[in-house]
Amino acid sequence: MNPQFEHLYQALTKVDGYIYPNEIELSWSILIVLYPFITGLVAGAFILASLERVFNVKSLKPTYVIALLTAFAFMLVATMPLIFHLGQPLRFWEIMITPHLTSAMAIFGFVYLWYLMVVLLLEIWFDYRADMVVWSKEATGLKKWLYKIFSLGISDVSPESRRWDDKLGYIVTVIGIPSAFLLHGYVGFIFGSIKANPWWSTVMMPVIFLFSAMVSGIALVMLVFMIVNYIRKQKIDMLCLDTIAKYLFYIIIIDFTLESLDQIHRFYEAEESFEIISLLMSGKLFVTLLIFQVLIGMIIPVISLGTMQFYKPKEKIRQGIYLVTGILVLVGIFFMRWNVVIGGQLFSKSFYGFTSFKLALIGPEGFLMASIWLIIPFLILAFLLWLFPPWKKTQEEHVSVE
Amino acid sequence: MKVAKENQSRRSFLKNAGMSVGALLVTSALPPFNAILFAANKPKGKGIWYGIAIDIEKCIGCGNCAKTCKTENDVPPEPFFFRSWVEQYTIKNDGTIKVESPNGGIDGFTQSVPDGEIEKSFFVPKMCNHCAKSPCVQVCPVGATFESPEGVVLVDDTYCIGCRYCVQACPYGCRYIHPTKNVVDKCTLCYHRLKKGLNPACMENCPTKARISGDLNDPESEVSKFIKTKNVYVLKPHLNTGSKLYYNALNQEVR
Numbered sequence: 001m002n003p004q005f006e007h008l009y010q011a012l013t014k015v016d017g018y019i020y021p022n023e024i025e026l027s028w029s030i031l032i033v034l035y036p037f038i039t040g041l042v043a044g045a046f047i048l049a050s051l052e053r054v055f056n057v058k059s060l061k062p063t064y065v066i067a068l069l070t071a072f073a074f075m076l077v078a079t080m081p082l083i084f085h086l087g088q089p090l091r092f093w094e095i096m097i098t099p100h101l102t103s104a105m106a107i108f109g110f111v112y113l114w115y116l117m118v119v120l121l122l123e124i125w126f127d128y129r130a131d132m133v134v135w136s137k138e139a140t141g142l143k144k145w146l147y148k149i150f151s152l153g154i155s156d157v158s159p160e161s162r163r164w165d166d167k168l169g170y171i172v173t174v175i176g177i178p179s180a181f182l183l184h185g186y187v188g189f190i191f192g193s194i195k196a197n198p199w200w201s202t203v204m205m206p207v208i209f210l211f212s213a214m215v216s217g218i219a220l221v222m223l224v225f226m227i228v229n230y231i232r233k234q235k236i237d238m239l240c241l242d243t244i245a246k247y248l249f250y251i252i253i254i255d256f257t258l259e260s261l262d263q264i265h266r267f268y269e270a271e272e273s274f275e276i277i278s279l280l281m282s283g284k285l286f287v288t289l290l291i292f293q294v295l296i297g298m299i300i301p302v303i304s305l306g307t308m309q310f311y312k313p314k315e316k317i318r319q320g321i322y323l324v325t326g327i328l329v330l331v332g333i334f335f336m337r338w339n340v341v342i343g344g345q346l347f348s349k350s351f352y353g354f355t356s357f358k359l360a361l362i363g364p365e366g367f368l369m370a371s372i373w374l375i376i377p378f379l380i381l382a383f384l385l386w387l388f389p390p391w392k393k394t395q396e397e398h399v400s401v402e
Numbered sequence: 403m404k405v406a407k408e409n410q411s412r413r414s415f416l417k418n419a420g421m422s423v424g425a426l427l428v429t430s431a432l433p434p435f436n437a438i439l440f441a442a443n444k445p446k447g448k449g450i451w452y453g454i455a456i457d458i459e460k461c462i463g464c465g466n467c468a469k470t471c472k473t474e475n476d477v478p479p480e481p482f483f484f485r486s487w488v489e490q491y492t493i494k495n496d497g498t499i500k501v502e503s504p505n506g507g508i509d510g511f512t513q514s515v516p517d518g519e520i521e522k523s524f525f526v527p528k529m530c531n532h533c534a535k536s537p538c539v540q541v542c543p544v545g546a547t548f549e550s551p552e553g554v555v556l557v558d559d560t561y562c563i564g565c566r567y568c569v570q571a572c573p574y575g576c577r578y579i580h581p582t583k584n585v586v587d588k589c590t591l592c593y594h595r596l597k598k599g600l601n602p603a604c605m606e607n608c609p610t611k612a613r614i615s616g617d618l619n620d621p622e623s624e625v626s627k628f629i630k631t632k633n634v635y636v637l638k639p640h641l642n643t644g645s646k647l648y649y650n651a652l653n654q655e656v657r
């Protein structure tokens with residue numbers, strides 16, 4: 001037996017009921033789980049940053065730059081799992097030069113570039129330009145040169161020029177909010193528009209993706225904010241932390257409502273695919289859906305964050321609760337992506353049976369590689385925080401533009 | 403005076419808003435913004451326009467079509483890759499349905515349900531439906547999957563990036579990733595043979611002539627007559643894929 005097909009022969013023995021013969025192997029595996037997970041973190045972190053800037057939520061100020069840098073670090077990695085899962089990774093550029101416009105996937109490159117280049121990069125640049133000019137005079141060695149290069153030689157630090165930075169940055173943020181919505185709503189559409197798959201095909205998909213993105217992004221920024229403060233041995237601004245937790249609480253509730261609505265609708269209408277989908281939920285997806293996604297990722301966080309809204313224990317305990325809740329939320333949203341992507345491929349499109357999925361340890365689609373794609377953004381973030389420490393920024397307040 | 407002015411401006415606001423929305427709708431119908439209208443459009447198809455007809459009453463489940471297809475088109479021999487396969491449906495007395503397709507039916511079938519429990523049993527040969535509003539063509543991000551002018555859905559394997567979006571989009575499970583080429587592969591209706599005036603290999607080798615193909619635009623063709631004279635049905639019609647594979651005597655249980 002050709003060892004290349006060994007796992008397929010094994011999978012063949014685990015088929016339950018009838019599946020089309022081409023359906024044994026899942027087309028999309030862990031890397032495509034990562035793709036919406038990572039883009040979701042980007043969109044969510046950015047939306048949190050925008051809240052502070054556009055809606056003037058003063059208490060969130062300490063997280064503004066951290067949220068932006070987090071979004072940026074994850075954005076740089078967002079396309080990697082996508083490219084590496086392709087059968088022909090070297091042909092990736094064809095999406096950019098000959099996009100086939102009826103495909104939801106075709107415009108990904110443009111949405112991505114728009115968001116990365118026009119929104120994130122510009123916003124961070126306007127925010128840091130004047131600081132970089134100042135730092136380039138104080139720093140030595142590599143840092144000095146990096147600041148010089150990144151400030152693009154625009155060395156004016158007069159209050160007037162700073163006001164302009166701020167104004168332009170504000171405009172970019174305003175453009176950025178719909179862009180973040182577009183980015184992740186669009187990722188949801190990639191799945192939601194597949195009419196062949198009843199588990200994916202729902203108009204709610206983009207909306208659900210959007211709100212779950214906000215949930216995960218806010219949780220991530222909350223964690224990064226706490227960890228950065230622990231590492232720097234600084235006292236955490238509790239007003240800020242409580243405010244993030246409050247937003248997280250509300251957005252989880254909205255997300256939970258939307259997802260429940262989607263499932264209730266599915267059960268109430270009970271279409272042709274209902275039987276196979278209810279088997280899927282009570283069988284193959286039981287642990288990842290009901291335990292990880294719903295219980296760990298939603299119900300427990302809603303209870304713990306909800307309690308914090310009217311009962312405030314000591315700071316240290318509160319921090320502990322936020323830390324654990326943040327991690328649970330991230331785990332929950334990861335499994336939400338898992339349940340969409342993997343779950344949607346476990347049942348046959350004949351609705352007569354199931355195939356199985358086993359995550360390999362090694363290989364490009366294996367567990368280790370997937371973990372690497374999740375670790376790299378944190379390394380990038382650490383580098384960014386080293387190069388652009390938000391706590392050393394001189395300019396404190398955004399000039400009010402209203 | 404003031405009131406009149408306000409009305410005036412509200413009206414002009416409504417007018418402007420209406421015009422902008424109208425303009426938006428009109429532009430979204432123009433290329434390249436009409437991308438969302440793919441499945442809502444009428445299929446084109448002038449000149450020769452291929453369709454397929456399969457007569458379930460005639461199929462004896464010998465699996466010749468599936469076997470021939472593998473050799474004709476260099477489909478990998480392992481039982482995970484098929485351009486063409488046969489399913490055996492068995493509806494039992496208690497109403498439960500058993501579907502089987504061991505090795506795509508290439509080695510023939512045995513009945514695993516005892517005779518006494520069978521209400522009815524039949525074979526359903528499956529292959530690409532060469533859909534006229536094909537979801538796979540719709541979703542391919544680079545246009546590697548395309549429809550030939552004759553209505554045959556093909557893949558340019560020098561252009562496919564192997565993203566597998568089309569595999570997800572095909573409701574009938576007709577596509578697979580070729581294990582050595584790392585691009586997607588599917589039935590071409592033996593386009594290489596059609597171009598020479600020959601029949602697809604599976605049809606040529608069907609001993610009972612249960613499957614035929616031909617020009618849907620020619621009312622005198624065998625397919626057109628088949629469709630006209632029999633009660634034909636396509637798979638999953640509610641998905642509006644514009645399937646051009648017409649089955650005679652298709653049971654509603656078949657999916």
Ligand code: SF4
Binds near residue numbers: 530532536539
């Ligand atoms: S049957 Fe599947 S592969 Fe064939 S044209 Fe239709 S959607 Fe495409």
Ligand code: SF4
Binds near residue numbers: 544546547568
């Ligand atoms: S796998 Fe190939 S043919 Fe299919 S959608 Fe992707 S690029 Fe197109």
